[in-house]
Amino acid sequence: MAMLLLLAPCVVSLLAYLMAWVLVTRRVAVDRRTADTVALIEAGERLPGLSVLKPLCGADEELEENLRTFFAADHEPLELLFGAADPADPALEIVRRLSRDFPHRAVTIVAGVPDTAPNPKVGIMEALLPRARHGILLLSDSNVRLGAGDLARVLPLFGDETVGMAYQPVVAEGERTVAAAIENLHYTEFAAFLTIGVHELVGLHTVNAKGQWVRRTALEAAGGFAGVRDRGADDYELSRQVERAGWRLAPAATAVRVIQRDWSWQALLDRNLRHAGLRVRICPWAYPLELLFNPVPWALPLLAVGRSDVAALGAFAIGAKVAMEISSARLIRGRALEPRFVAVVVLKDLVIFACWFVALFKRTASWRGRAYRLLPGGRIAAVSAPAAAAGLPLEAA
Secondary structure (H helix, E strand, C coil), X not given: CHHHHHHHHHHHHHXXXXXXXXHHHHHHHHHHHHHHHXXXXXXXXXXXXXXXXEECXXXXXXXXXXXXXXXXXXXXXXXXXXXXXXXXXHHHHHHHHHHHHCCCCEEEEEECCCCCCCCHHHHHHHHHHHHCCCCEEEECCCCEECCCCHHXXXXXXXXXXXXXXXXXXXXXXXXXXXXXXXXXXHHHHHHHHXXXXXXXXXXXXCCXXXXXXXXXXXXXXXXXXXXXCCECCHHHHHHHHHHHCCCEEEECCCCEEEECCCCCHHHHHHHHHHHHHHHHHHCCCCHHHHHHHCHHHHHHHHHHCCCHXXXXXXXXXXXXXXXXXXXXXXXXXXXXXXXXXXXXXXHHHHHHHHHHHHCCCCCEEEXXXXXXXXXXXXXXXXXXXXXXXXXXXXXXX
């Protein structure tokens, strides 16, 4: 019986991951062809105007390169709206410089947004919303890098008048440190691989703010941003409110990319403990299911039981998980993982496994240099004044 209890979690978790891998790889392959076809069909048709809402906080890594992709986007009409709490935020000077380089682009800057919302990012978007002119809004973080043709691949989803929100799977790339590699692999696995897998398996929508598009009339029907001012996972809660208002959510075929290069271990732990703490409070019944898709921690003990057949099973499970994740990450990200980061897959799974348990007992979390209480339902309440948080995007700090 003891051996069965040791083997069962490993086998079940590996089979669950294998099932997700099959569903996701098939879906991504189909969606990639579909997205290209849609872009070709829509190339000669007029797409709706788009307003991009970008909250900013500090001149984080490669901010200018990321923002430049939006200024250079090949879509019209397009307007970019930027906001920051600090009127002297260095990110705003980068925006002004890019505005001079792209004088044809419609740009609005709102500096000195009052710090009144528990979620500061939502507070900035509230200040930007009245100034937006178009009927489709893209809520976009500072570390998002737009790809050529991305807008033309997502906007056609709003041709269906019942669609109130579209969302993209999220991939993270650009890692130069081990901590950044862990974060990028986990983000890609959680916000792309499992987002697609969960939708394929049970039809649930897991919306991430990196690639969250909303019809303005749907946002207004859902009450605007008022209902998510105190939500740590404002993206997910906003999608639920839009859906409750009677609008459809539509997953996009095209992934959105975020660039994360030089993360510290502290930033990695802060973010993942905060996210895990929010998830267990938002959906406590689903939180244990996360362990089903992490075979490595269940397989490692099998290597130490003293039986060669059991150890072989454990080694196979670890190798299979690493191989599936590397292949799916390559498919979704469009590029292979550097060989020096292959072993990071195992380390990443152990770090995330530990964060899962620690988050059960965490009552506070750090975000943008400020401590927050984590409250039932995913609400947050600030318990300290903000410290300097330059160098990380709003969502990650």
